[in-house]
Amino acid sequence: MQKAINASVCLIALIISIPIISVLSIWIFPNQDIWNYFLDNLLLDLLVSSGILLIFVAIGVALLGTLLAYLVVFVEFPMRKFFSISLFLPFAIPSYVLGFIYLGIFDYSGYVQTFFREYFNITSFNFDLRSNSIPIILTFILAFYPYVYIIARASFMRQKISIIENARLLTKSNLAVFFKVAMPLIRPAIVAGVLVALMETLADFGLVSLFNYNAWTVAIYSAWYDFRSIEVAAQLSSLLIIVIFFLIYLEKFARNKGKHYSYAITNRRIYHPKGWRKYLIMFIPLFVFIFALAIPILQLIVWSTEVIFEELNYQYLNLLFSSFILIFISVSIILLLSLLLVLASNNRYLNFIIKFTTIGYALPGSIMVIGILFAITNISNINQYFGGASINHLFFSSISLLIFAYVARFITISYRSINSVKKQIKPVFVENAKLLNGKKSNIIFSIYIPMLKSGLLAGALLVSVDILKELPATYILRSIGWDTLAIKTFELSAEGLFQRASVPSLIMVLFGFFIIFLLQKFDYKY
Amino acid sequence: MKKIIGFFLLLWLLSSNTIFANEVTVYSARKEHLIKPLFEEFSKDTGIKVKYLTGKGETLIERLKTEGKNTKADLFITVDAGNLWYAGNQGLFQPVATNIIKSNVAKHLRDENGLWTGLSLRIRTIVYNSDKITPSELSSYGDLANKKWKNRLCLRTSKKIYNKSLVASIIYNKGEEKAQKIVKGWVDNLSSIPKSKDSHVMDAIIAGQCDVGIINHYYYGAFVDKNPNTPLKLFWANQNSTGVHVNISGAGVLKHSKNKKNAIRLLEWLSSAKAQNIYLNLNKEYPINQNIEVSKDMQKWGAFIQDKMNLSNVGRLQLESVLLMQKQGYK
Known part of the structure; x- marks a missing residue:
């Protein structure tokens, strides 16, 4: 059992780190x-x-x-x-939305500085944010x-x-x-x-x-x-x-x-x-x-x-639904994979491999995408080298590519939250189970998974909300018809339609609140 | 469980179906709310279904390159002449210079080899606070480098492609040395760090952080709709010299298009009077087709002479423009 876990961890790690390896491989021909x-x-x-x-x-x-x-x-x-x-x-509030609102309030033309200039008559009051x-x-x-x-x-x-x-x-x-x-x-x-x-x-x-x-x-x-x-x-x-x-x-x-x-x-x-x-x-x-x-x-x-009734239409159901499906599929995969990573043996090599796999989160979303695009081109080239057809387009014809990007980018978060809980499990539980001649699979299902519950829930929560807010990778890799709330927010605000943009972003934030409440409810009692 | 899996498989299939024969697929850097009404009207007129995917120009170009010859996309719509030029330069387009396009679109607004075509005009020009400035004080982009504008100028960031194109046009018209002086003068005259959005430039002018700035005209159009009594006014730059800098949103038929006929049909339709009026009403962009009259509220802004340089040059000079702006410390 442990060997099977270790082997699958190596395989998962290899696949997930493809974008990172692609990005690093650029140094071969800089x-x-x-x-x-x-x-x-x-x-x-x-x-x-x-x-x-x-x-x-x-x-x-x-x-x-x-x-x-x-x-x-x-x-x-x-x-x-x-x-x-x-x-x-x-x-649940994306940082770009937060920044946008603060600029609106605290910039030279915002409420706060205008107030100072007008009511205190300090015309020279000018703080450039x-x-x-x-x-x-x-x-x-x-x-x-x-x-x-x-x-x-x-x-x-x-x-x-x-x-x-x-x-x-x-x-x-x-x-x-x-x-x-x-x-x-x-x-x-x-x-x-x-x-x-x-x-x-x-x-x-x-x-x-x-x-x-x-x-x-x-x-x-x-x-x-x-x-x-x-x-x-x-x-x-x-x-x-x-x-x-x-x-x-x-x-x-x-x-x-x-x-x-x-x-x-x-x-x-x-x-x-x-x-x-x-x-x-x-x-x-x-x-x-x-x-x-x-x-x-x-x-x-x-x-x-001011705009909610003109802006709101059936399309928003579609956006919400896309976000929901993407979150549901990706989070399921991410939890499963990160659980495996957590259960891998604690040795130097595996630790290194896991660390390498989980740095994808620090790459900007679009750079992760560049890595994926490089990789696709290379895979297709290899396929052609061996006499196959060009297959790059296949990757784009479903949401699988986007889900892969989510997994590669966000697995860190859920791995970290699960692992931090695992480190707090007293070894005595596992030792006792071993002494009682428990099989590894039993130990996993009757000790680890129940005890890791809070880590799994925290991971699910963080990853869900992160996917909900994710913009760059979704924008590039989605297939036709898979627009999300984050994309709608971006498109409207990029054209200066801030009022209209507030509708999808408000829905996104409320949906984020909902996810947080839901997962909190499963965790601790207050 | 089986049902759930079946459900997702179905979704998967639906998301990637290619059952409709009479259709055309568009990748668009114009945002959804600005193209959907056009596509709907096109489908009504022709019966051709339009599928589309929006994205940023630069990233859609990379996606198209990666998808290669098997891409599903037939037409690529993007904003800014530099992006169109670059996509052409990367071999993404095929030449289509039909007579309809030639007659609808002025020569300087499309590629010399027919790789891409402008579809709407966006004028990057001067905006000012009419409470503080009279139009007689304004003249050209270059004049904004004059010392009299010290601490009175607001600009959007040089990272925005519209500014790269504007400076590229100045390099083309005036040569690099003069362009450098102009950009240097702008930077010296700035009253604040460059903003990230044209709308922030307008906000700053109204609030009094500065008196004058440079923006794309349609942002002003949207602003005036909401604030009819604003002291903010547009000024057409360079009317006594080169004409005001125009940029375009445009499109090209992709080299690996599977529905070339439909793609060309859509392209031609987008340059037609009907489509041009939709562009006009949706976003107050000037028609590419000069025979079309603009709406009353836009007529108030007055007529203008446009810079007739071929926009391919903007694409060619964009990198030079970036280097120049970085060197002069234009953030």
């Missing part, structure tokens, strides 16, 4: 001229701005995500249960903190509550308890969440282009759109792969220090602040709730009310 131009003129600047982005987004999502999780798990304050769930929801990195970093943090929050919250709930209680008795400073005990306690979870957020940040193009910010992806797209060289685009992307490898190994360091096992879910608060203090505490999640959720949703509703 395009020197354009590459040198980039090297000489653009790369240093881009490295610095991408570096700044990564560092501050990492710090921001780690602090915000963990703090929010800590508060809702251990501190009793008004509306705690409400925030506990609703702080997940911003995850694009002139420094702070606005875009804050947007990224508000868009991606849920990755940390989701994992950190689940992790805090499964900690031994007594550790925090004892720490509290030993030190008077609540901040010290948070920074010195709570955060280190769930460090692997925080690091895992941060890593996912960073991969998203690296792969982002929508938000950075909205802010006209010179991130690495801008160079990638410049190579493609300006210089018409998908080869150089692939060369530039391959550097992202190296960065991610580096980050993944950093993560390993964070994990290695200690082993943490999960315990029964805690449903007891440690802190019970009284009087104004509890409202002060409540202000923190409230603030995030307002900016990451309430304002964007309100803006979408305001925009859409």
Whole structure:
């Protein structure tokens, strides 16, 4: 059984990493001229701005995500249960939608700056949101903190509550308890969440282009759109792969220090602040709730009310249905495959293979697509070499290619959430089962799968919403008639029809909320 | 379970069927809401069913290249002359220069060898705040590089293909050295980092961040529809010299088209008066066919002389234009 699992993991890994291998293989015949131009003129600047982005987004999502999780798990304050769930929801709002709304509100021509100019008569009040990195970093943090929050919250709930209680008795400073005990306690979870957020940040193009910010992806797209060289685009992307490898190994360091096992879910608060203090505490999640959720949703509703009845038609059922089918098929495949990856033996070679397979998430969607297009051409060429026909077109005639792209891109997420839960299973369960002469298959079905349930659900949740929001790969690889809500949102907003665009994006966000609620319901009780 | 599998298989088949014989398949970089009404009307007129897939011009070109000779697509519609030129250059199109197209479309708006044809005109020109500027202060794109516009200019990012084409046309008309000076002057005059959208440029002008900018005219058209009393006004640039820079949305019949006849028929139909009026009403794009009268609200913007340079040159010079803008620090 274990051998069969290991063998199939190798096979899966090979197939899934085809796009990544294709992207890397571009170095066999690199395009020197354009590459040198980039090297000489653009790369240093881009490295610095991408570096700044990564560092501050990492710090921001780690602090915000963990703090929010800590508060809702251990501190009793008004509306705690409400925030506990609703702080997940911003995850359903695509970062490009969030960025678009913030620009509308906070730009020179937006409500806020106009208000300052008109009511305080400061005509010179001019803060250019694009002139420094702070606005875009804050947007990224508000868009991606849920990755940390989701994992950190689940992790805090499964900690031994007594550790925090004892720490509290030993030190008077609540901040010290948070920074010195709570955060280190769930460090692997925080690091895992941060890593996912960073991969998203690296792969982002929508938000950075909205802010006209010179991130690495801008160079990638410049190579493609300006210089018409998908080869150089692939060369530039391959550097992202190296960065991610580096980050993944950093993560390993964070994990290695200690082993943490999960315990029964805690449903007891440690802190019970009284009087104004509890409202002060409540202000923190409230603030995030307002900016990451309430304002964007309100803006979408305001925009859409004017046009909703002309815009809404049967076509939207079609879009919703496409999104649903794509999610359902892909998530089923992804869960199955990532479960296999998790159950593979823990040895060096397999670990490396799995790590390599799961870096696809850091590639921008369209670069993953370039890898797939390269691969298709090569497969077809090989087929022709052996006397077959040209078969490239076959790949495009169904949604299978798109589903493959989803699997290759998003398997990381579900693998990581399942694996993080697996690491918390006390080995004693498995040892006991082995002692009782349990077969591997029995161990899998009666121990692993039930105990991994929360990881599987979290994986399903994250991947579903990610697929719902996914734009670049869907836009290129879908077959005729498979438009999604994300595509509709993009097409309308790209033509400046923001009010009409708010209708599909609102539906997309609500559908995302629905998925989150549904999967949460299966997981823990509150 | 079997039922579910059967259901998905059915979906799969439906999504890839090719049962309709009398049909034509279009890959389009024009967005769905801007082409669907055209296709519906075409089907009514001819009985030919149109299947279409939208996408970004650049990525659809890569997809077409990968699909190779077995592609299902017959016609490729895209925006910007540079994209059309590039698709032609990559050998995706086949020449079709029928008499109908020749008579409907002016020579400078289609490829010399008949590989692609313009189908609608989009004018990239100057927009200004009429509360602060009189039209007599404005003249040309090059004039916006003048010091008097210091801190009064807003531009969209140089990464947008419309700006690449505009600068390519300036390189063609004025030579590289002058073009460089103009772009440098623009960058010096910017009152803010370039925006990502034409609509943001208009917003900034109204809010007073700047007084003047460059946009595609139809964004202005949509804006005026919603805000009839706006102080924002269009100004046709370069009327005393080369004429205002025009760009096109257009199409070409693909080399590996399986329904060439239908594809040509659709292309011809799109250049017809009927289709041109739909373009006009949908998105306020100027007809390619100069005999057609534009709507009243567009007549208010006045007549203009257009730059008659052949748009192939825009495609040819686009890379040079990108290098020039990057060198001058136009973000």
